[in-house]
Amino acid sequence: MATIRDVATRARVSTATVSAVVNDSAYVSPELRTRVLAAISELNYAPSQAARSLKRGRSQLLALVVADLANPFFARLVWAAEAAVAAWGYSLVLFNSDEKPENERRILARIRALSCDGIILVPVDVVSTQPQRDSEGEPIPTVLFGRTVEGQNTDTITIDNVAAARQVTNYLMDLGHTRIGTITGPLHLTTGRGRLEGMLEAMRARGLTPAPNHIRAGEFREDIAYSVARELLTQPEPPTAIYVANGVMALGVMRALADLSLKCPDDISIASTDTIPGIGGLRPRLTRTEHPVIDMTNEALRLLVDRINRGSGADARNIVFQPSLVVGESCAPHKS
Amino acid sequence: MATIRDVATRARVSTATVSAVVNDSAYVSPELRTRVLAAISELNYAPSQAARSLKRGRSQLLALVVADLANPFFARLVWAAEAAVAAWGYSLVLFNSDEKPENERRILARIRALSCDGIILVPVDVVSTQPQRDSEGEPIPTVLFGRTVEGQNTDTITIDNVAAARQVTNYLMDLGHTRIGTITGPLHLTTGRGRLEGMLEAMRARGLTPAPNHIRAGEFREDIAYSVARELLTQPEPPTAIYVANGVMALGVMRALADLSLKCPDDISIASTDTIPGIGGLRPRLTRTEHPVIDMTNEALRLLVDRINRGSGADARNIVFQPSLVVGESCAPHKS
DNA sequence: CGATCTTAGCGAAACGATTAGCTGTAGAAA
DNA sequence: TTTCTACAGCTAATCGTTTCGCTAAGATCG
The missing domain is CATH 3.40.50.2300 (Response regulator)
Structure with a gap:
């Protein structure tokens, strides 16, 4: 493609003037400006980003x-x-x-x-x-x-994250659930840790503590959440509600329910922080937090x-x- | 950040040598090579992409x-x-x-x-x-x-696209469906047109033609597919199966079914070309084509x-x- | 009317890399 | 010893912009 020199030659001005027109960085008389613009469009000129970055x-x-x-x-x-x-x-x-x-x-x-x-x-x-x-x-x-x-x-x-988890957990407790399980994200991330903390905090505020084996790590992954949910629900005393820390894992949990022939919400209540597009439309629509x-x-x-x-x-x-x-x-x- | 000159000075070589080391573009004695590499890491040097693009x-x-x-x-x-x-x-x-x-x-x-x-x-x-x-x-x-x-x-x-639509349509016809509707993508796209053609072709091959009002444009959009599906299913003589041209629209259709309290597959069969992640895991799992x-x-x-x-x-x-x-x-x- | 100030527009030096072409040294061949 | 060859490594030109500082011509002023 054409360079600034070609444009300058064709418009019979200096490269500095072309640059001034292109960048609006100095006053150029209408006369020259039109000549330059004409040359630019005739040559189909576009400034090279590479040269520009180098200089600027x-x-x-x-x-x-x-x-x-x-x-x-x-x-x-x-x-x-x-x-x-x-x-x-x-x-x-x-x-x-x-x-x-x-x-x-x-x-x-x-x-x-x-x-x-x-x-x-x-x-x-x-x-x-x-x-x-x-x-x-x-x-x-x-x-x-x-x-x-x-x-x-x-x-x-x-x-x-803490507030998100608290909201969801409170909602579950308001429905009367006390045996609430959770599938968490990685705890070295603020998102994972914060959501677990929010849940624990909300339960503590009502004098509750989840059973240790009701707290499972799902790594924010669909497949892991799927198998963890199966474990969680097939143990002797399963939770009556599960709080899932993100949308992808919620999908995995729903899939696990389907495979275990458990009805949601009749057999178990599910709620999550975060969601994935689409899952909110299908029945049962997931109770969840939406993040802007x-x-x-x-x-x-x-x-x-x-x-x-x-x-x-x-x-x-x-x-x-x-x-x-x-x-x-x-x-x-x-x-x- | 450091430039190639800084590296050259520090390693007591020329910029050409540094360049040769960085790009492996010429033989450099082990002696100089180590000096250059040392200088590079001491100065935390990385070549400027801008200069590189300009030159190359x-x-x-x-x-x-x-x-x-x-x-x-x-x-x-x-x-x-x-x-x-x-x-x-x-x-x-x-x-x-x-x-x-x-x-x-x-x-x-x-x-x-x-x-x-x-x-x-x-x-x-x-x-x-x-x-x-x-x-x-x-x-x-x-x-x-x-x-x-x-x-x-x-x-x-x-x-x-034609083969994809044909496969799905044949599957529906193999199940005995003859009144098959479709929700298409935009027909100015090869994906939209090809899938409709494949469906029509497959039906024609068995001597069938869909009713004109069973062919609806869904624009590959969830919301449009949702309302189009509602129309399609609430008319006097609705199709017994719907072929949906892409995954996003399939989600819209499933949502419409839920809102109309129609059971899939008992009340209506749904199949699509293309899919969206997740929808294949939830019940009922969608019959669809997967694209690699x-x-x-x-x-x-x-x-x-x-x-x-x-x-x-x-x-x-x-x-x-x-x-x-x-x-x-x-x-x-x-x-x- | 000469001195000074504006200002449109130009020339040329960067920016940081790559690379063609050159230099100087050392060993081999004569 | 001289000439040649090979080659490691250097010097400097180049890529296409932007922009500093300059020039020249017109405007303004005392």
Whole structure:
């Protein structure tokens, strides 16, 4: 394709003038401006991003690093982020760390090499705490999304996991359930730990404690939740209600119920924090919390762009979103 | 961050030597090599992609343009593509055209400016037929995914939509159904048109024709399929089986059934081409075709990388994948 | 009317890598 | 000893922009 020189030659001006027209960075007389614009469209010129990034030190690229691209929650994040990133005039470079710290490290190095202007990161590891530095040694603006890591000093967007779990648990207890089980996420993640804590806290507040073997680790995975749910429900004294820590696992649990020929909510009540698209439409509709992914994403981008433009001076903002309880038909009053 | 000059100075060699070490592009004595590597790690050096792209004319970026990021089929494509792209040493730039030709145009211009090395495109418009040309006037290597546009001369990866629809329709007819309705995708897309044709063809082969008001347009959208299904099922002489053209719409149909208190498969049989994750696990498990998204994606990348390395010389390859029928419990024999 | 100020537009030096072509040294062949 | 060959490693040009600092011409002023 044509370069800025070709345009300059054709319009009989200097490259500096072409640049000024393209970027609106200096006054150019209407006369020259039209000549330049004509040349640009005749030659079908578009500035080379590579040359531009090299010179400006900015790439107009934002990186999105999700921890598990197969999880519909993150798929929605990707969808929302693509739109938001485009709206701000950037392009989105997508990475999947697949919950592996070593992948995360590799990805962050790559992001640095690409000189991305900012990062939205669903962190897997504490290493992401240490901000990535760009070519001038400045940290690359980063927003942590969904999870946080200890002692970081970064902008974060999260939801109130404890409150989400508390809401759901209270709802189950309000229906009279006392023998409540749970399938948790990984406890080294704030999402996993927070949701378990919220549940325990809510029960404790009413003088209840779940039986130790009613608390099972589901790793936020459909297949594991499936088998764990089968175990949970086939033991001698199964819970009368299960609180499931995320949407993907809720699907696994529903599948386990079907395979065990258990009726929900007649035989067992199920409720979850987080959901997956679609599951809320099918019968029984799942009682769950919905998390405002789109708002969260837009806010993350606002924060990120702000940080890019303002530099690392301002101190970190931590924005916590509130989930909302959506009641379906997957829970019934406890019959004693 | 450090530049190649800093590394050269510190290792007391020239930049050419550093480059040779980094790229393994020339013999460097072990002595110097270790000095260079030491300097690199001490300075935490990573080559600037911007400078590299400018000089080499390659960016190590591949673009993925999907037509609807909210559709789980494409979400899976994104997931598979991210992994495959990384495996080939590239990074993935993601775009969503949202089925809008004007977005597609804007996106392709952007891809050109970013000098992406290749494109995987789920085309919306015929405009994408005209190959995008890069800075040297060479067309940017492109693989069309999932759909094709008339008269193009590009590599393509598709599934056999006609065969998929035929399989499903035959299955329904084998169960004795003759009054079969369908909810179609947009007929200007090869996926939408092909699936309708396959269904009609299969029925014609057995001397059947669907009633005109049993053929409804669902636009591949959950909400539209939901209301269309309600209409279809509440009319005087409803079909006894419905063939739904994609997974998202199948979900809408199941939701409509639930809201109409119709039992599947007792009251009506449902089958679809394509599916969405999860729906196959819940009862009744949907009878559907599964499409090998991962294989298709890997193949798309093989084609693309091949084309990048070989240039535009070789002629276009069109690879068609076969869907496989997965039988669930959503269809019952027709009771007369 | 000369001095000073504006300002449109230009020339050329970066940005950080790659790489063609050159230099200098050492060993081999004559 | 001289010439040749081989080759490790260096110098410098180059990619396509942006942008600093300059020039020249017109406007303004005392």
